[in-house]
Amino acid sequence: MAAHAFDNNDPRPSVMSDNSITQPQTERPATWGETFRVYAEPATLRMLFLGFSAGLPLLLVLGTLSFWLREAGIDRTTIGYLSWVGLAYAFKWAWAPLVDRLPIPLLTRWLGRRRAWLLLAQAVIIGGLVGMAGSDPRASLQAVVWCALVVAFGSATQDIALDAFRIESADARRQGALAAAYQTGYRLAMIWAGAGVLWIAARAEVPNAAAYQHAAWHTAYLAMAASMLVGVFTVLLSPEPKRAPPAPPRDPAAWLRDVLIGPFADFLRRYRWQAVLILALIAVYRISDVVMGIMANPFYVDMGYTKDEVAAVSKVFGVIMTLVGAFVGGAMAVRMGVMRVLMLGAVLSAASNLLFAWLGSRGHDLQGLILVVSADNLSSGIASAAFIAYLSSLTNVNYSATQYALFSSIMLLLPKWLAGFSGQYVDAYGYASFFSATALLGVPVLVLVWLASRLQGPE
Numbered sequence: 008m009a010a011h012a013f014d015n016n017d018p019r020p021s022v023m024s025d026n027s028i029t030q031p032q033t034e035r036p037a038t039w040g041e042t043f044r045v046y047a048e049p050a051t052l053r054m055l056f057l058g059f060s061a062g063l064p065l066l067l068v069l070g071t072l073s074f075w076l077r078e079a080g081i082d083r084t085t086i087g088y089l090s091w092v093g094l095a096y097a098f099k100w101a102w103a104p105l106v107d108r109l110p111i112p113l114l115t116r117w118l119g120r121r122r123a124w125l126l127l128a129q130a131v132i133i134g135g136l137v138g139m140a141g142s143d144p145r146a147s148l149q150a151v152v153w154c155a156l157v158v159a160f161g162s163a164t165q166d167i168a169l170d171a172f173r174i175e176s177a178d179a180r181r182q183g184a185l186a187a188a189y190q191t192g193y194r195l196a197m198i199w200a201g202a203g204v205l206w207i208a209a210r211a212e213v214p215n216a217a218a219y220q221h222a223a224w225h226t227a228y229l230a231m232a233a234s235m236l237v238g239v240f241t242v243l244l245s246p247e248p249k250r251a252p253p254a255p256p257r258d259p260a261a262w263l264r265d266v267l268i269g270p271f272a273d274f275l276r277r278y279r280w281q282a283v284l285i286l287a288l289i290a291v292y293r294i295s296d297v298v299m300g301i302m303a304n305p306f307y308v309d310m311g312y313t314k315d316e317v318a319a320v321s322k323v324f325g326v327i328m329t330l331v332g333a334f335v336g337g338a339m340a341v342r343m344g345v346m347r348v349l350m351l352g353a354v355l356s357a358a359s360n361l362l363f364a365w366l367g368s369r370g371h372d373l374q375g376l377i378l379v380v381s382a383d384n385l386s387s388g389i390a391s392a393a394f395i396a397y398l399s400s401l402t403n404v405n406y407s408a409t410q411y412a413l414f415s416s417i418m419l420l421l422p423k424w425l426a427g428f429s430g431q432y433v434d435a436y437g438y439a440s441f442f443s444a445t446a447l448l449g450v451p452v453l454v455l456v457w458l459a460s461r462l463q464g465p466e
Contacts, residue, residue, distance in 0.1 A: 050176045051188045053245050057125075058192025059199075060238020061169055064132050064162035066200040067139070067231055068155040069093050074205070074304040074317070076151075079144045079219050083305050087430025089152060090301045090423070095159035097420040099167055103412030104270065106167045119247030121175070124168035126242050131161030133235045140228035143221040165238075170411040174399055175248035186395035187337025190388065194326045194333065200231060202322030205314040270409035277403070281462055285401065288455040289417045292349075292394055295357045295449040296387055297422035299442060301429045306363070306438055311371040320373070325380035332388020337396070339389075345397050346460040352390025353456050357449025359383040364442035394418075 066072075073086050081089075106124050110116075114123035135157035142150040173185050204227045211223035275282050307317045339348045362379040369375050398418075402410040425448075433441050 048184075051184055053176070053241065054173055054185050054188040055192040056237055056241040057169055057172070057245075058189035059196040060129065060192075060235060060241065061162070061166055061189070062193030062196030063200050063231065063234060063238075064136070064158050064165075066197055067136065067204070067228070068158050068162070070300065070304050071201055071204050072139075072151075072155060073301065074308060075224055076144055077305045077308045079221075081144060081148070083302070083430035083434055085430070086305060087301060087433075088427050089155075090429070091427045092152065092155045092159050093419070093423045093426075095156065096163045096166070097416045097423050099163040100409070100413040100416040102164070103167045103409040106164060106412075107171065107270075107409045118242070121168050121172040122242050122245065122247055125165060125172065126239065128161045128165035128168060129235055129238050129242070132158055132165065133232050135161060136228055136232035136235070140225045140232065145219070145221070166415065167412045170415065172248060174402055174411060184337055184341070186340075186399065187333045187392050189395065190333035190337075190391050191330050194329045194388070196234075197329075198323050198326040199234060201326070202318035203234075204228070204231060205318040205322065209314040209318075270403075270413065273403050274401070274410055274413075278401075284455065284459055284462065286417055288452070288459050289398070289414050290421050291448075291452050291455065292353065293356070293390070293418055294422045294425070294452070295360055295445050296390075297419065298426045298429060298448060299360050299363065299445040301426040302433055302438070302441060303363075305430070305433075306367070309438075310367070312373075312376065316373060316376070320376050321380050324377065325384040328381050328384040329388040329391075332385040332390075333392045334388075336389035336392030340393050340396050345393055345400065346456070348389065348393035349397055350453070350456045350460065352386065352393050353449060353452045355382075355386030356390045357446050357452070359386045360442050360446040360449075364439045364446075367438040367442065 069090060069092070073090070076086050076089070077083070110120065111123045111127060114126060117123070118126060135154050138154035138157065139151060142154055144151045173189060176185065207227040207230050208223040211226040212220050213222075278285060303321075304317070307321065312320075336348055336352065339351075359379075359382045362382055366372065366375050366379045398411060398414045401414060429441065432444070
């Protein structure tokens with residue numbers, strides 16, 4: 008095969024079966040220059056583009072879709088229930104063992120295990136987005152929902168393969184930097200899937216026509232489908248992680264046990280009773296952000312913000328603040344340790360939701376929107392970079408795809424389920440009460456981070 012454009016020939020420390028890393032006998036603290044130089048390494052740059060591919064579908068089936076549906080006149084309670092499309096991400100552990108071990112005919116021989124699954128998942132996402140573009144929620148809401156489910160399934164599958172690809176592409180000390188680069192690409196995609204969609208839809212509208220025009224959204228979603236080619240080309244140009252392939256199964260029953268039970272048994276064997284605390288922390292760490300986020304776009308519509316205002320402030324400026332937070336969080340995790348930054352992110356994420364309650368009392372206030380979005384997205388970036396690094400540290404490279412999928416699924420299950428009732432809560436009690444309640448959901452997180460940090464000991 009021809010040489011890959013993104014090949015990384017830098018030597019890496021060996022990775023042992025328990026996910027520990029062999030380190031030099033003597034180490035000195037890294038300088039700030041050495042700390043930030045990791046962002047220029049090929050493995051980190053690959054994660055920038057693959058992060059873009061991962062971040063693009065999420066808003067298109069959740070946040071941006073809720074804006075589209077609200078503009079089309081769909082009620083908030085229905086929008087809240089439709090957010091359960093995102094539960095596909097919470098159940099990806101169910102097929103993660105297949106992604107971890109099952110070869111895809113022809114593709115795996117050509118591209119390797121991780122890249123084959125990445126390419127297949129991206130093809131599914133593109134097909135689902137084209138289907139959404141051709142469906143009008145006023146005429147057939149069911150068609151939009153089914154196509155959104157296809158996109159969510161393809162996106163969740165891409166996440167499984169991509170998380171394993173990231174974990175296997177660098178040593179443990181670089182995972183914070185890879186997480187920050189991943190978050191950067193992810194957030195850039197969210198600018199495009201948020202502001203880009205709104206900007207394209209606004210420009211595609213016919214002047215002086217009806218407020219809702221499906222043709223504008225049709226054009227915008229086709230553009231998003233074409234944007235997935237960034238991920239396709241990155242997969243084709245990237246090397247497969249250099250990991251030993253799984254041994255061919257001699258006993259099918261033993262192979263099935265290793266694929267389906269092995270990843271979970273390994274995690275319980277390594278952490279024993281502490282696994283309960285770890286899983287509880289994972290289950291609630293992002294609950295404030297996830298539950299609040301479903302009603303953010305309907306909130307903007309109901310407060311009278313235009314597509315261009317939401318695109319500029321929330322989807323561009325806000326995401327830039329998230330990028331700043333991701334880089335700061337990644338660097339802080341390298342120098343200060345993941346658990347300290349995890350606590351900081353938890354505090355900031357819960358507190359920033361109270362600002363939305365304040366904004367709801369002011370009506371259409373563009374300056375207030377800028378302030379609130381800045382604080383919320385900066386907090387989210389710090390929390391996300393630390394949390395991804397934390398999850399990565401828990402995995403065994405022998406089961407990286409399945410274990411990371413389990414962790415990220417647990418992270419979404421409870422928040423996504425609660426988020427489905429968010430529209431009903433807003434209809435009953437109003438936005439101010441809703442945002443305050445989501446802030447209170449973050450209080451148990453602080454206790455769990457404190458307990459986990461005490462059990463883990465000094466970093």
